[in-house]
Amino acid sequence: MITPDRVKGTRDFGPEDMLLRQRVVGIIRIIYEARGFVPIDTPALEKWEVLSAKGAGGDELLKETYNFEDLGSRRIGLRYDLTVPLIRYVSMNPNIPMPFKRYHYGPVWRYEESKPGRYREFYQFDIDTVGSQSMAADAECIATVAEALSKFRQYIGDFKIRINNRKLVEGVLNYLDITSEEQVIGEMRTIDKIQKLSREGLFKEFKTYKISAVQAERILDSLSRKGEIKQILSEMKKDLPKNEKIAAGLSELEETEKYLGAFGVLANCIFDASLVRGLGYYTGNVFEATLEGKNSGSIAGGGRYDKVIGLFLGKDVPAVGFSIGIERLLDLMKGKITPEPLTEIFVAAVSQDLLPEAIKISEKLRTQGKRVQFDLMGRNFSNQLKFADKIGAKEVWILGPRDMAKGEIVVKDMKTGKEERVKINSLINN
Amino acid sequence: MITPDRVKGTRDFGPEDMLLRQRVVGIIRIIYEARGFVPIDTPALEKWEVLSAKGAGGDELLKETYNFEDLGSRRIGLRYDLTVPLIRYVSMNPNIPMPFKRYHYGPVWRYEESKPGRYREFYQFDIDTVGSQSMAADAECIATVAEALSKFRQYIGDFKIRINNRKLVEGVLNYLDITSEEQVIGEMRTIDKIQKLSREGLFKEFKTYKISAVQAERILDSLSRKGEIKQILSEMKKDLPKNEKIAAGLSELEETEKYLGAFGVLANCIFDASLVRGLGYYTGNVFEATLEGKNSGSIAGGGRYDKVIGLFLGKDVPAVGFSIGIERLLDLMKGKITPEPLTEIFVAAVSQDLLPEAIKISEKLRTQGKRVQFDLMGRNFSNQLKFADKIGAKEVWILGPRDMAKGEIVVKDMKTGKEERVKINSLINN
Structure with a gap:
């Protein structure tokens, strides 16, 4: 007799889990579809060449991607996110009407260290707008996710959407004579750890990217700006040096702020200079929804990535996306909600x-x-x-x-x- | 530049496909939940020992199951159906209240010959009742699937649910001195091909299982019975020899007919002696929903399998299930339905x-x-x-x-x- 067991890092979803999941996904879907985001689904299996295409953001993730040769000796991997499949999908459907606004709810696989609350098979729930350069698309993603999260406020509490801009950050780094791509990306990865590392730890890590203590000091200073977007924008316009990237970043943020106002979600949004988000592929606004209360962490993340979608097309295609941490959301709701009895x-x-x-x-x-x-x-x-x-x-x-x-x-x-x-x-x- | 491409045998579902899929799945879900079937979901990844457990019905399927070693050198496979995961799930949750009536909609993977309409990643949509020996459970599965299919009658046309009983078939074979398990199962596999093979082809295949021409003749004769369940039952009660298995089969069918009447679905059901269904694990009633019209094939299949669920438990647990061919259903509906415009x-x-x-x-x-x-x-x-x-x-x-x-x-x-x-x-x- 064999002992029945699951693969490590995977879960069964029993009826209670599934009924909650279906209900939450159903509520979010209605909100997404009301703003014109349409569903797509793509296979679990992707060609290894596609998953490992340079610039798709997977360099780190590839190490923990399930992959194998199929019976026809082709190298195949299980998708590690829903963005690479989107890139491939858009590339293979060149006549798709733009903007292409899609949502995608589905499982992804990562061979990560098994920890409580971290799984090797887990779900993501993304929206992305492909084809639009307008900051109205960024604002729409933010407003859409804000509305979705607000439906669950009684379970997850209040949230704030923190916003920053990669061009602005890069402009400041350039001004500090940090100009090589490697240094810029390394620096952003370090900033991304700002909540986790001590000041000494940060300095040490900056040093590995050949960033001097003086530079590091000024970077950390510049990261302390946080608050109402309009207010900080007017301060930065006065204080910051003028270079092309800083100007572009400020202008994008200004436009985004205007549209967020039209959407009526400014009260939920703040500017936060310390937000950069780890992934290398972001090119403009970055955003993250954070739950109120100490150390409660983020519940959604995203940003603009204008260089990635065109990876297979040989030309840039603008895109912006925002992804709800659906597993986290469901964890927070579990036990707080009494399902209707299925049998009356x-x-x-x-x-x-x-x-x-x-x-x-x-x-x-x-x-x-x-x-x-x-x-x-x-x-x-x-x-x-x-x-x-x-x-x-x-x-x-x-x-x-x-x-x-x-x-x-x-x-x-x-x-x-x-x-x-x-x-x-x-x-x-x- | 890499050419973006999908893994062979996999599909992307664009917005139109997905909106149709979500709508159809949503309609069926409501019908399932109204009769107390509850959703579960299980991982795509299963341990190879679980997938290859003897008797789970996978002997043939294992050859075409995607499998690989993970980074921890464990052999893992992608599930090839939703029944093996159900078996594992029930085994790992021994305190689950019985009957356990679940539905499961999800993808499965098989490395099959690529053909039009056949995919290596495709969806199944199963209901199963675990724990009940009552033929009322069989009738409930049949009535539930009949109601689901009837919702799509305008797209798929009329259907009939053909019913037979494995005990009855085995009883007849035993009477013809076909008694070894290998012969019985081989014979059922042959009968399963009755629509595809010529009379000579069938005799040839019977011969490989050491079934004589005389026996084969009588088997084929006995397979011609087809019609209203009550009518055929009364004929068989008169005509058929009496042995334990034949008696058990007739009694199960009689009971099933009574409950089908209570459910009000007898008009949709017929007895068909030539139906056996290929899988080795069925132990009682087998059923299949067939679309009206020549060669239009089946749209759902299932039956009772009392020996399989207990595979890991060391004791029999009765079970019955019915699975809608959701990919087929969706194919038949495609293009016949005009979706509401998403944007008003x-x-x-x-x-x-x-x-x-x-x-x-x-x-x-x-x-x-x-x-x-x-x-x-x-x-x-x-x-x-x-x-x-x-x-x-x-x-x-x-x-x-x-x-x-x-x-x-x-x-x-x-x-x-x-x-x-x-x-x-x-x-x-x-």
Whole structure:
């Protein structure tokens, strides 16, 4: 006999998990579709050449990507995110109308260190707008995710969407004579760890990218700006040196702020100079939704990546996306939400030969929109009642031979325990 | 530059595919949940020991199962069906309340010959009732799938659910002195090909299982019975020899017929002695939904398998399941259904500086439950109109600077072309 076991880092989703998941995904889908984001799905399997295409952001992730040769000796990998499939999809559908606004909910696979709350197979839920250079697209992603998260405020509490701009950060680094791509990206990775590392740790890491203590000091100073977007923008316009990238970053942020105002979500947004997000592929605005309360971390992340979609096309295609941390969201909701009982009425037949009658009545009730079950286990009456109670049925309809002969039935309210004798016809036909 | 390409045998689902898929799955889910079937999901990855557990039905399928060693040198496979994961799930959750009635919609992977309409990654949609020996569970699966299929009758046409019983078939074979397990299973596999093979072909294949021409003749005779269940049952009770298996099979069918009557689905069901279904693990009733019309093939299949669930538990656990061929169903519906346009209103700003106004109006319309988009491409007015037309918007709301100054807006009906000048406030507040 083999001991049944799951693959390490994977989960089964039982009925309670799935009902919650379906409900949450359903609520978010409606919000996404109302703003014109449409669903797509792509295979779990991708060619290794596609997954490992340079610039798709996977350099680090490739190390932990499940991959193997198929029976035809082709190297295949399980997708590690939903962005690379989007890039491939857009490349293979060159006549797709622009903007292409899609959402995608699906599993991804990463062979990561197994930790509580971290899985090797987990779900992502992304929206992306491909083809638009307008900051209105950035603002729309932010407003859309803000609306989705606000639907779950009673479970996750308040949130803020922190916004920064990569061009602005790069402009400041350039001004500090940090200009090589390697240094710029390294520096951004370091800033990304600002919550985790001590000041000494940060300096040490900056040093590995050949950034001097003086430079590091000024970088950290510049990262302290945080607050209302309009306010910080006007300060930065006065304080910051003028170079092309700084000007571009400020102008993008200014435009984004204008559209966020039109969407009515400015109260949920703040500027945060310390936000850069780790991935190398962002080119403009970056954003992250953070839950209020100490160390509660982020619940969504995204930004503009104008250089990546065109990877296979040989030309730039602008794009911006925002991804909800759906696993985190579901974890936060679990146990805080009482699902509606799936079965409203349990039809109990006191003797087994009345089972066909129980089925007939169940089916009639179902045509009235009720969710109904009956006994499939040959249980005696008292065990049927116990089972009905266990599955949370609101009512038990009791079929006894003498009652049935008179065309009657007993309806028991499981909450109050009250029983009522009723004519079957009147119950089923109303 | 790499040419973007999919893994052979896999598909992308674009928005139209996905919207249809979500709608169909949503409709079926409601029907399943109304009868108490609850959703579960399990990982794509399963341990190879689990997938290859003897008796799980995978002997043939294992040859075409994607499998590989993970970075921790464990052999892992992609699930090839949703039944093996169910078996594992039940085994790992011994305290699950019985009956356990679950549905599962999800992808499975098989490295099969690539053919039109056959994919290496495709979806299955199963219901199974675990724990109940009652034929009422079989009847419930049949009634549930019948209701689901009937929802799509306008696209797939009429269907019949053919029913047979493995005990009955085995009993007849035993009577013909075909008793070894190998012979019985081989014979059933041969019968399963009855539509595909010629009479000579069948005899030849019977011969490989050491079944004589005389036996084969009588088997083929016995397979010709087909028709109303009650009628055939009474004929068989008179005609067939009496042995234990034949008696058990007839009694199970009789009971099933009684419950099917209670469910009101007898008109959709027929007895068909030639139905056995290929899989070795069925132990009682087998059933298959077939579309009317020559060679249109099956759209759902299932049966009772009382020996498989207990594979890891060391004891029998009764189970019955029915699986809709969801890929086939979707293929049949494709192109026959016109999806509702996702965007009802396109808000067009005649000049770019009115975009924030367009956003504000869009957001207000959305709070009224409308699905709204606006221009993200910096298009001129006539191109915005063209785009609105392309995405099927019913109305375009036109924002011009002079109209806006007067608090007015022009609403264009895209079907009639009629334009109406309206006060913004009256439009947004009603």
